[in-house]
Amino acid sequence: MSLSLRMVNAMDEPKARRRLIEVRGLEKTYRTRDGDVPSLKPIDLDIHDGEFVAVVGPSGCGKSTLLKLVAGLIPPTAGAILIEGKAVTEPPDDVGIVFQSPVLLAWRSVLRNVMMPVEVRRLDRASHLERARKLLKTAGLEGFENKYPWQLSGGMQQRTAICRALVHDPKIVLMDEPFGALDALTRERMNLELQRIHQETRKTILLITHSIPEAVFLADRVVVMSERPGTIAAIYDVELPRPRSLEDMGNPVFSALTQTIRGHFYARGHLD
Amino acid sequence: MATTSVRTLARIVDSPWVRPLGLLVLLIVLWDVTVRLFAIPPYLIPAPIDVIKAFRVEGPMLLAESVPTTLATIGGFLLSAAIGIPLAMLIAGSRTIESYLYPLLVFSQSIPKVAIAPLFVVWFGFGMTPKVISAFLLGVFPVIVSGVQGFKSLDPDMRDLARSMKASWLQSFVMVKLPHAMPAIFAGLKVSVTLAVVGAVVGEFVGSNSGLGFVLQRSIGNFELPTMFAALVLLAAIGVILFWIVDLIERFAIPWHASQRQEFFVTA
Ligand SMILES: Nc1ncnc2c1ncn2[C@@H]1O[C@H](COP(=O)(O)OP(=O)(O)O)[C@@H](O)[C@H]1O
Numbered sequence: 411m412s413l414s415l416r417m418v419n420a421m422d423e424p425k426a427r428r429r430l431i432e433v434r435g436l437e438k439t440y441r442t443r444d445g446d447v448p449s450l451k452p453i454d455l456d457i458h459d460g461e462f463v464a465v466v467g468p469s470g471c472g473k474s475t476l477l478k479l480v481a482g483l484i485p486p487t488a489g490a491i492l493i494e495g496k497a498v499t500e501p502p503d504d505v506g507i508v509f510q511s512p513v514l515l516a517w518r519s520v521l522r523n524v525m526m527p528v529e530v531r532r533l534d535r536a537s538h539l540e541r542a543r544k545l546l547k548t549a550g551l552e553g554f555e556n557k558y559p560w561q562l563s564g565g566m567q568q569r570t571a572i573c574r575a576l577v578h579d580p581k582i583v584l585m586d587e588p589f590g591a592l593d594a595l596t597r598e599r600m601n602l603e604l605q606r607i608h609q610e611t612r613k614t615i616l617l618i619t620h621s622i623p624e625a626v627f628l629a630d631r632v633v634v635m636s637e638r639p640g641t642i643a644a645i646y647d648v649e650l651p652r653p654r655s656l657e658d659m660g661n662p663v664f665s666a667l668t669q670t671i672r673g674h675f676y677a678r679g680h681l682d
Numbered sequence: 683m684a685t686t687s688v689r690t691l692a693r694i695v696d697s698p699w700v701r702p703l704g705l706l707v708l709l710i711v712l713w714d715v716t717v718r719l720f721a722i723p724p725y726l727i728p729a730p731i732d733v734i735k736a737f738r739v740e741g742p743m744l745l746a747e748s749v750p751t752t753l754a755t756i757g758g759f760l761l762s763a764a765i766g767i768p769l770a771m772l773i774a775g776s777r778t779i780e781s782y783l784y785p786l787l788v789f790s791q792s793i794p795k796v797a798i799a800p801l802f803v804v805w806f807g808f809g810m811t812p813k814v815i816s817a818f819l820l821g822v823f824p825v826i827v828s829g830v831q832g833f834k835s836l837d838p839d840m841r842d843l844a845r846s847m848k849a850s851w852l853q854s855f856v857m858v859k860l861p862h863a864m865p866a867i868f869a870g871l872k873v874s875v876t877l878a879v880v881g882a883v884v885g886e887f888v889g890s891n892s893g894l895g896f897v898l899q900r901s902i903g904n905f906e907l908p909t910m911f912a913a914l915v916l917l918a919a920i921g922v923i924l925f926w927i928v929d930l931i932e933r934f935a936i937p938w939h940a941s942q943r944q945e946f947f948v949t950a
């Protein structure tokens with residue numbers, strides 16, 4: 411199963427600590443007709459290769475803005491983002507994105523939705539088709555390849571979207587509240603799923619979420635953002651061994667950390 | 683035996699075309715009863731039986747006259763689609779073009795087509811051209827309006843998704859924008875085709891010596907109300923059939939569209 415997925419063995423470990431994404435003095439002010447909307451105050455952040463970073467913050471603090479900047483979808487007002495030392499000026503090739511809604515194409519089957527990036531980027535069809543099938547299989551969507559998105563539940567749709575983000579084997583996966591629209595049970599299952607993907611593929615993942623437990627459960631580091639214009643209030647290392655199970659949420663380390671992070675928001679308002 | 687035949691009957695009664703047909707029959711009966719009850723003279727409202735008689739006597743003429751009307755309708759409709767869809771694309775694609783064009787288009791809609799139809803006769807003479815133009819002028823507006831709505835209603839995340847893959851303009855148009863706009867475009871086309879019938883008739887009213895519009899005009903002048911009603915029935919039939927054809931094309935072109943998706947669902 412893991413043939414097509416990038417696996418990490420012991421040899422790669424030292425290399426894996428290398429900085430992959432560097433955010434340097436990043437600022438964003440939206441210029442609108444009603445005036446300027448400052449959305450990000452200078453932000454500095456390093457993300458290492460293979461690291462799982464979660465970002466939490468009150469709504470409107472600029473989380474999505476940060477993600478779009480890293481994805482090269484909008485230009486920064488000041489500062490820069492470097493991926494492997496190269497400044498991001500257009501959408502980088504080595505990135506896959508998952509949004510809050512699955513944004514699947516209703517007129518394409520599940521398999522053809524997953525293959526969309528391959529078609530757009532004109533990558534080799536045959537090898538990626540095999541990869542797409544494998545991804546769908548590991549996501550529990552075997553047998554649904556030829557179904558249409560509207561024939562799937564919300565959780566299955568979002569899993570399809572995740573497969574689509576992974577199909578061209580990007581180093582980096584950006585996720586903007588990907589499970590925000592799912593019910594609590596499905597969400598927990600998707601968290602386990604995402605942890606598994608991270609473990610097996612060692613992708614560098616930047617996850618935006620408004621669920622503190624989700625952030626702590628999944629991430630190596632949790633970035634806490636302050637209210638708009640957003641900036642980094644704190645960064646916490648999550649010292650829990652992997653793989654983590656849902657029972658670990660009862661672990662004192664887990665509760666202490668979620669409590670600390672929650673404190674940031676109750677000091678000056680609410681998280682959402 | 684009996685139960686199966688009852689069930690078959692129930693299924694027929696339940697089928698989607700029986701209901702409007704039933705209502706139609708009811709209306710015709712009501713019409714007949716009203717005419718008899720109030721003794722309305724046939725030069726005001728003919729009884730249904732008179733209209734059927736008119737069909738028997740003048741059927742071949744009426745059918746022959748419906749050919750140019752149908753052709754003008756189809757011509758105007760195709761022109762509406764060919765011009766309306768690209769125009770909708772332009773308007774949805776550029777704020778500048780929208781700000782110039784859209785208000786003018788809305789403004790032009792308030793000009794009564796019947797009033798300017800004679801102008802087309804002056805410009806293009808009797809014949810097909812003025813009818814097609816008149817059908818086009820009525821049919822194009824709904825295509826533009828719903829097309830603009832369809833092209834504009836794209837989810838911003840969807841746009842970002844295409845951009846994140848570095849999709850070219852053509853790729854994102856063909857793969858995302860156009861299919862996404864298709865249901866709205868088809869909704870507009872269905873309105874358009876029925877309006878195009880009206881447009882063709884308006885064209886025939888003012889300057890033509892053929893077509894059902896011309897028959898309407900002439901039979902009113904001669905107080906041949908049964909003929910006129912027969913022509914009206916035929917016009918309605920043309921509208922219904924053309925609408926149904928567009929609906930059929932929609933089913934083939936966008937089988938995934940919401941209004942067509944009922945069959946099977948999977949949950950997990
Ligand atoms: N395209 C835009 N134009 C103007 N203002 C925007 C735009 N996108 C976001 N904003 C503003 O920037 C701020 C941050 O937005 P966003 O990054 O979406 O926040 P979050 O994802 O944390 O909820 C908000 O106040 C929002 O109103």
Ligand SMILES: [Mg+2]
Nearest residue numbers: 473474475586
């Ligand atoms: Mg957001």
